[in-house]
Amino acid sequence: MRDSYREQLDDILTDLGEMSQIVAAAVRSSTTALLEAEIHLAEQVIGDDEKLDARQSDIEARAFQLLARQSPVAGELRILVATLRMVSELERMGDLAAHVAKIARMRYPGIAVPETLRPNFVRMGDVAEKMVIAAGQTLVDRNVQNAQELRERDEEMDELRRTQFRVLLSDDWEYGVEAAVDVALLGRYYERIADHAASMARRIIYVVTGQFPENEFWPQP
Amino acid sequence: MRDSYREQLDDILTDLGEMSQIVAAAVRSSTTALLEAEIHLAEQVIGDDEKLDARQSDIEARAFQLLARQSPVAGELRILVATLRMVSELERMGDLAAHVAKIARMRYPGIAVPETLRPNFVRMGDVAEKMVIAAGQTLVDRNVQNAQELRERDEEMDELRRTQFRVLLSDDWEYGVEAAVDVALLGRYYERIADHAASMARRIIYVVTGQFPENEFWPQP
Numbered sequence: 001m002r003d004s005y006r007e008q009l010d011d012i013l014t015d016l017g018e019m020s021q022i023v024a025a026a027v028r029s030s031t032t033a034l035l036e037a038e039i040h041l042a043e044q045v046i047g048d049d050e051k052l053d054a055r056q057s058d059i060e061a062r063a064f065q066l067l068a069r070q071s072p073v074a075g076e077l078r079i080l081v082a083t084l085r086m087v088s089e090l091e092r093m094g095d096l097a098a099h100v101a102k103i104a105r106m107r108y109p110g111i112a113v114p115e116t117l118r119p120n121f122v123r124m125g126d127v128a129e130k131m132v133i134a135a136g137q138t139l140v141d142r143n144v145q146n147a148q149e150l151r152e153r154d155e156e157m158d159e160l161r162r163t164q165f166r167v168l169l170s171d172d173w174e175y176g177v178e179a180a181v182d183v184a185l186l187g188r189y190y191e192r193i194a195d196h197a198a199s200m201a202r203r204i205i206y207v208v209t210g211q212f213p214e215n216e217f218w219p220q221p
Numbered sequence: 222m223r224d225s226y227r228e229q230l231d232d233i234l235t236d237l238g239e240m241s242q243i244v245a246a247a248v249r250s251s252t253t254a255l256l257e258a259e260i261h262l263a264e265q266v267i268g269d270d271e272k273l274d275a276r277q278s279d280i281e282a283r284a285f286q287l288l289a290r291q292s293p294v295a296g297e298l299r300i301l302v303a304t305l306r307m308v309s310e311l312e313r314m315g316d317l318a319a320h321v322a323k324i325a326r327m328r329y330p331g332i333a334v335p336e337t338l339r340p341n342f343v344r345m346g347d348v349a350e351k352m353v354i355a356a357g358q359t360l361v362d363r364n365v366q367n368a369q370e371l372r373e374r375d376e377e378m379d380e381l382r383r384t385q386f387r388v389l390l391s392d393d394w395e396y397g398v399e400a401a402v403d404v405a406l407l408g409r410y411y412e413r414i415a416d417h418a419a420s421m422a423r424r425i426i427y428v429v430t431g432q433f434p435e436n437e438f439w440p441q442p
Contacts, residue, residue, distance in 0.1 A: 169399050
């Protein structure tokens, strides 16, 4: 770890960016595990979740140390407070990817998602992964432009979930209760990953501009 | 609002305690709305969720101001950092109660929970409410004794959810896919309320003792 206060703050932001890449990879792997019955990938996502927890603790401790020793004000205080929240959002996204992987593992060698909803889950996984990447990129770039992309993707996620419910609850559903329960929970997990990514991006915009975006899209802080 | 730093800090903790009482009441009301098809209660919980969001913003802003103006160290810094996390946990618990209320509203004048799982949901609602109360009490008392109670209740919540899945996925399930999906999501919402309460209590113990409890019960921070 480097010495100066500013360097330590930069290192924390770099590590948060790295953590968001790891989470994005976990989301992608868990989707592949789910749709291709790749048990090794499922085990890997579940095992790696502990490493994400350890990273969270480490980043939290360092942010807290900087708060305690440097008594930062204004912009730097905002960054540190936002860091504590973002690291916790990233840890939750990792948990949710692990939940997806656990359902994949539970149904192995079968596949939890019925064929009719496969394209829906391919999109959900893709949208969730891209939202995590965009949130991480917002952090690295401090660029509020990504907000528009996140908004559009979040709307797509909502639409994907509505489609799921229409298929699940139609009279044509022929896959039984177990598959319906799996799909409902999986849909919820992906939706929550998207929510956390949107919330994380929102915090970064707050850090950059000092204001929460005034937009009905953004969840309350 | 009072003037001195210490008084302002106390006021924040008092408000957090009040917020936890409001959330506990929302959990109780949403359970009644769900099990008794009380549409007015459902609407009330959904409407009140916005007020909880406003309380969160207010508490966050005040905690941030104290961080910025007072540069607290040690115990007081821990309290303020924990406050920012706890207020966000409480806001999430309020969201989850509103999710329960929305399912109640969607099925009105029917009842989303089939008769066979009614006792299970009565217990889930009760355990979730008591955990929120216990977490709030831990905050007010700064008493780590409540941890034992929270641990036992959290184990009961896990057991209640396992029972739900056994009933849902048994060959006897006669209530169809819609009820199964509702029950799976409702169970998830109650479980998450319990998780947040446990996590909140864990943070308070950290504030009081300076250490996270060493116990497999407690989720990572």
